[in-house]
Amino acid sequence: MVHNTNATTAPAGALLVRNAAAVMTGRAGNAARAGAADIRIRDGRIAEIGAVLPRHDGEAVLDATGCVVYPGWVNTHHHLFQNLLKAVPSGMNVGLEQWLAAVAYPRLARFTPEIFRTAVRLGMAELLLSGTTTCADHHYLYHHGHGAETGDVLFEVAEELGMRLVLCRGGAIQSASDHPGMRATALVPETLDEMLADIERLKARYHDAAADGLRRVVVAPTTPTFSLPPALLRELAAFGRGMDLRLHSHLSETDNYVKFCREKYQCTPVQFVADHDWLGPDVWFAHLVTVNPEEVRMLAVTNTGMAHCPVSNARLGSGIAPVRAMADAGVPISLGVDGVASNESGSMVHEANFAWLVHRALGGAAQTRVEEVIHWGTAGGAQVLGLPGIGTLAPGQSADLAIYDVSGLRFHGFHDIGTAPVAAGEPTPVRDVLVRGRQVVRDGAVVGLDLEKLRREAREALVGLVD
Ligand SMILES: [Zn+2]
Structure with missing residues (x-):
């Protein structure tokens, strides 16, 4: 040979x-x-x-x-910092809200730029070793006065390892105590001005609008319902679109999410984002586990995309998104591994295998075809990220x-x-x-990754993250 x-x-x-x-x-x-x-x-x-x-x-x-x-697989929803938070015992057997409170939020402030760099290296290497060439990282380690350097770390490690990176610039500007999972933390959210200034900085420094751009920036508050007041949601969409940036967030991951939205805003989550200009071919949402037929129709007619994360959704007991119905209605479907604190694997092969199987388990063998799942995980990802130059051979x-x-x-x-x-x-x-x-x-x-050094760094970083 x-x-x-x-x-x-x-x-x-x-x-x-x-x-x-x-x-x-x-x-x-x-x-x-x-x-x-x-x-x-x-x-x-x-x-x-x-x-x-x-x-x-x-x-x-x-x-x-x-x-x-x-x-190369196109992973449309990830949280790379979580590569140092796999199988945290207190989060292994609980649902999303308790998991956020037990695993993610208490550790947000412990991610120094150095620890974060180690997590990103681990995560990108793991993705590459499953054949993933593009990662959309929904990154939300932003707090008042902190976080800008972590965006730079993401792009630096992507450069070092040769991965295509879409930085979905997350974060929240609303009082942290508004989110049940954040009540126990003392983190102070950043201001709207801090968020907008950093997005502008990232766009000027990194964003490449080419059809196969290696570096992209996306406007991506952590959730549209918790992260900022509704009036500012519309403002943020206009801000992003004014700079030709796409929009991304989490939506309808659990039944509780839908219940919260109905109680607080008297509408479904998809109706809520529709009312605030957050639907369209330049928008995609992660999860969409709990959606009704009218919401599916709204997503389809507006060509709003979805990042299907079935392993994380199964792991957290959230349910499984009705992807067959969504695909049949015309919703652009892509695949995401989600953060590995709720997956334990950052492999798009694992994700695609599970996506292929789980819908058959629920609805019969006609639900998915291997070719279609590959299409979702490659060309589908390219579509929702607005990168038509990738995703197909x-x-x-x-x-x-x-x-x-x-x-x-x-x-x-x-x-x-x-x-x-x-x-x-x-x-x-x-x-x-x-x-x-x-x-x-x-x-x-x-190529170019010193595995022994990375192992050592990971061991050292874990010391500060275990309870
Ligand atoms: Zn997520």
């Missing part, structure tokens, strides 16, 4: 991925499969996909014999590739090997990952 021949010394961006057993394109329906194919890459973009492409002079070869190729698209080694024993006997990562789930070893043609995982290791 010729593997990685001259991959680091060839002319920049000239690469031929050869002999893949199957290529899944991320597209829907009959276009989902490109069969056994080669992929030619030029300057970070896919130039050609076809059976047995000739090698051109000076072109490096990445031999994908025994592998299947997917578009086709000429002109960014060369974001996840190359899975399916030569191992557990993959013998597959009649349709392209389905293997999603249908077999973890462990499906990632051999190589490319982001815009740059190799960021090579032979199962994150």
Whole structure:
């Protein structure tokens, strides 16, 4: 096997991925499969996909014999700081509100920029090793006078590891005591001016509006119902749209969330956000577990997207979003792993496998197809993030590739090997990952990551986070 021949010394961006057993394109329906194919890459973009492409002079070869190729997964909802908060005992057997009070909120103030950097490194590396090339991080470690540097840390680590990052700039400006989970903390929320100034700063410094931009900024208060007074919600939407930034938040994660909204605002959560200009093709919400048919219709007609996070929703006992009905109605669907304090895994393969299975368990085998789940986790993510240059494998698209080694024993006997990562789930070893043609995982290791150092940093960081 010729593997990685001259991959680091060839002319920049000239690469031929050869002999893949199957290529899944991320597209829907009959276009989902490109069969056994080669992929030619030029300057970070896919130039050609076809059976047995000739090698051109000076072109490096990445031999994908025994592998299947997917578009890099697009994770549309994550909280990277939580990579140091897996399986906190007090949060293992409780629902969302108690989990927030026990796991997340008491530790928010303990995340120094150094500890945060370690968590982000762990989280991004874990995502890359599941074949995820784009991460939308809903980041909300912002308090009065604190937090700006953590946004920079996210972009710095993304640069270091080569991941595409969408920073969903979260936070709250409302008195912390307004949120039941925050009552026990002494954190002071930032002011609206602090929030807006930081978003403007982040946009000027990092935001890349290109169709395959590596750095994006999104306006993303932690929740639309708790994080700020309703009147300011509309103002914040106008502020974001005035800068051509997308909008994101959590919505309707539990029955209690819906109950709160009905009692406080006398309407459903989707109606509430509709009344405050928070629906549209430039908006996506995480969870949407508890939504009624009218809310699904409103999301569909406005083309408002959703980040489906079934593992976290199951782990917290929140329920499972009616994604079949939402997809059939035309709601853009994507997948997110959510923070790993409520997942214990930051793997998009695990997420896709569970998404494929859980809807069948609930509603029968016609609920999901492997190709459709791949589409949600790749092209669907690209759509809700407004990154049309990623998420599918086709000429002109960014060369974001996840190359899975399916030569191992557990993959013998597959009649349709392209389905293997999603249908077999973890462990499906990632051999190589490319982001815009740059190799960021090579032979199962994150390029440039000192694992021993990271282990040591993680152990040290945990000392300050355990009770
Ligand atoms: Zn979340």
